[in-house]
């Protein structure tokens with residue numbers, strides 16, 4: 305009989321100390337110990353024969369030569385100097401880490417290496433190289449972080465690796481197609497109708513607040529978008545004031561902040577013993593426990609529903625489990641995996657799409673000329689036809705380029721030695737696809753810091769996507785919900801521009817706040833009904 309999964313799915317990934325404990329890591333530690341010993345030895349020897357200052361300088365020089373030689377002999381990518389224990393963390397801009405990493409890519413080129421705490425990290429800022437690297441099985445793991453391996457335990461889809469990831473990725477891909485979130489799905493009209501129901505609810509809600517209303521659209525957007533996602537994932541949605549829904553939203557919002565705060569914990573395992581860090585970890589683990597309890601209840605409701613066809617993710621998972629009951633792979637369909645997967649799909653869709661929509665509305669408010677042009681192009685069209693309007697598609701793409709939701713990218717981890725460009729990258733390395741550097745590369749994009757939707761329109765007037773446009777990343781782990789995300793963005797974005805003249809209240813700060821995602825700073829906009 306197949307056994308349910310109770311241990312982390314990847315045997316070789318040990319959880320608990322926040323990093324992969326493989327032979328390669330021991331090798332690296334050994335190298336550091338040997339180098340430190342040489343340094344100490346040099347200081348002692350020189351000290352006996354020379355003046356103290358000269359002895360220290362000479363020893364330091366010898367140390368640099370030995371370090372460089374060792375690095376070259378292992379054929380690692382170039383990169384900056386790192387301090388022991390903390391690596392390059394001390395120089396990272398805490399508010400905007402992607403800016404520091406981007407300036408390093410200008411200095412060291414499209415691939416460089418550095419240490420973030422104890423984790424060796426390779427940063428890639430060339431779209432072609434990212435795609436080539438992420439198409440290899442060896443880079444299909446997740447970064448060896450305490451968050452992915454320690455807190456999420458390698459379950460779900462976002463943090464999964466190996467066979468579990470392969471199986472669940474296929475399952476989620478097929479489920480999204482079955483539910484209509486794919487260009488080729490016969491059920492696409494059903495998914496469009498589901499989303500449009502919540503789009504119309506959003507429009508009615510804002511209109512009900514007044515002819516011309518000033519508000520931060522965050523709460524209204526989160527409720528309507530979240531309801532569409534709830535319907536798709538859980539087969540139910542809650543009213544605006546429902547306590548469970550309010551709590552789930554609170555958890556999502558705070559959880560994202562805490563994950564941002566937990567950043568250093570990923571790299572400096574010892575920090576986990578500080579009281580403040582313990583608080584953060586407790587918030588995350590208790591949040592996971594309580595959410596899973598809610599999921600248990602919803603799953604029971606779905607089990608009792610008389611629905612014959614699969615119309616949400618819960619039903620799809622239950623049906624798949626039943627289908628595989630005599631196969632070994634049923635081990636991937638245990639309760640723990642079920643709960644983590646539901647949380648992943650809910651979280652991955654809501655946070656990213658909501659943030660992109662918020663940026664979209666804000667950019668439309670700032671660029672009145674673009675907003676008017678979009679409105680005039682969409683006015684006579686039904687919402688189902690809007691995705692065919694190249695200029696509208698271009699405005700969405702330009703927002704995703706200029707304000708990528710994850711400017712540092714979602715890192716991968718190498719599961720075995722990997723060749724990237726002419727370099728050898730050891731297993732257990734974190735690989736960062738630096739979206740910000742790619743989207744802001746002045747060699748590719750003309751005036752990258754300027755909002756110009758036209759750059760996504762080709763000479764024939766059609767929408768086109770340059771290779772360097774990677775908001776969903778690329779390769780084998782590329783966002784599995786990209787088509788669903790586009791459906792959400794087009795339907796919600798178009799309805800807002802068609803129904804309201806959106807404008808700013810004075811100066812707007814477009815820099816944003818960077819936690820795990822880059823979100824707009826709190827802002828109020830004026831929505832005037834049309």
Ligand code: HEM
Nearest residue numbers: 461462652653656657660714776777781782783784785789
């Ligand atoms: C504008 C909206 C979205 C953006 C910008 C976005 C972006 C991303 C990125 C950058 C990744 C990491 C890919 C990698 O590791 O190489 C990712 C993964 C993922 N996304 Fe999205 N996403 C969006 C919407 C969605 C939606 C609507 C879903 C719903 C199903 C979704 C589900 C996922 C999942 C499950 C993963 C993990 C895939 C894996 O590890 O194999 N995303 N997304």
